[in-house]
Amino acid sequence: MRILQILGANDIKNLEENRLAISGAETLMYGIIRELIHYNINVSVVLDPWSSLKDKFEDMGIPVYYLTSKILLDLNTVKGLIDIVHKERVDLIHSHGYRQDFYTTIVSSFTGIPFVITRHSPIEKREWKGMKKKIFKTVDHISLLKSKKIICVSREIEKNIEKELHAKSRVLYIPNGIYVSKFKPKRNYKLKNGIPVITTIARIEERKGFRWLFETLALLKKKMNFKFQWVGHGMDFNLAKQIVSILKLEENVQFLGIRKDIDQILYKTDIFLLPSLVEGLPISLLEAMACGVPSIATDVGEVSSVIKHGVTGYLVKPGDKQTLLDIILYLAKNEAKRREIGTQGRKFVVENYNVAETAKRYLSVYKDILSK
Incomplete structure (x- = not known):
């Protein structure tokens, strides 16, 4: 064949x-x-x-x-x-x-x-x-x-x-x-210096929802210190950088570009976000969950088949900044919940994907x- x-x-x-x-x-x-x-x-x-x-x-x-x-x-x-x-x-x-x-x-x-x-x-x-x-x-x-x-x-x-x-x-x-064996389970759920590391892995395109995500992060900045990293590249990279600048998020947001060490990045991630406006079944979400990273994603496409809200992760509606903000704050302040959600998310992905x-x-x- x-x-x-x-x-x-x-x-x-x-x-x-x-x-x-x-x-x-x-x-x-x-x-x-x-x-x-x-x-x-x-x-x-x-x-x-x-x-x-x-x-x-x-x-x-x-x-x-x-x-x-x-x-x-x-x-x-x-x-x-x-x-x-x-x-x-x-x-x-x-x-x-x-x-x-x-x-x-x-x-x-x-x-x-x-x-x-x-x-x-x-x-x-x-x-x-x-x-x-x-x-x-x-x-x-x-x-x-x-x-x-x-x-x-x-x-x-x-x-x-x-x-x-x-x-x-x-x-x-x-x-x-995904190759579930490549993504080993996260062991340490403590925040380094009390600052959560938040990660998105996606192409930098408007349909991936970066505009409303950055607006949410601007609200988060008023509540706590954090580090956010976007892994990926795409046609709207310059627009994304411009929005980060307008919202004065330069000290909090990093664009890491294309990386080959996705598993290592995820091990050091405390919360994974996927703010897409449109999706099928996102590979990056499966990879994050396979690493045991507590994940928040928009309820689009097939995402709800992977994330059972409050059990294997959290679902938000696209553009719902207040709900996303509330969930980030809740996870950032609750180590036990991060571990619980991360563990259940990994178990589900390993068994099904x-x-x-x-x-x-x-x-x-x-x-x-x-x-x-």
Whole structure:
């Protein structure tokens, strides 16, 4: 079985903004591909040239190709993908992302190679507006119709696509997974010098909720001293820095950029925050909980399937600054509760979100498609 994973072919105009950013889709598929090769599956990967994961894939001996696109329909990108399909003698294409789905649909029509889509976030809640949104939704609808299967990382996405296609048999829910063994449990829940370390791990984009988060931190600053760190990069980095400056949070907030030592950062974190306006099933939340870090996240996408409010973590509505502030203060002042929430959160993730199980379910989908 020869599978081509398409994670690249994004707009080259975003090169500078995204050259360091790693998406949850990339992190997920890195883990799944590592598992698939244990089953003697031949995998090749298409990445953006700026992907931070290219060395990892190459070290695994996986053929890696680099493609971008200059416009929505870039014929050079289409040709490049067709050449890769022929060179690698691909049996099945697996696409990750709206632009990737579009190109995969075209390539499939020329080559006859079937394809499967993983939908990592809902198109309905993207920031596209006006005519651009209409075009992308039309193109996306065609891709969904042509694909053999659509894998959804949240029940919300699954429900929306089932409603759109009226084809329940082709739409299935497979939750994300992580290497739980990589993330050892946090042991020390005491605050260093009485100051909580608060961490967010996400791309720096408006839809990740940094604006209302920083406004909440400005309120927190009036109540207590704290250290906040944002791990990640993205197209709205300069805007985020500007907001931090306007709110006079420079002494409290650090932007750490892309880091490879996520587990070490999480061990030193007292509270994990994920303020997203839109999500599927966030990998960073699973990683934080796997480390036993008490976590607060917005009730969007599949987050509520992981966080049972007050048991494995805390849920807040997007933009609810007062509730978020109250929970941060409560956790910061209560070591026993931090330990309790962190311990229960880790237990739940370890038992339910192992990437090895996720990979088995993906492999089952591949076999099902190719058996017909």
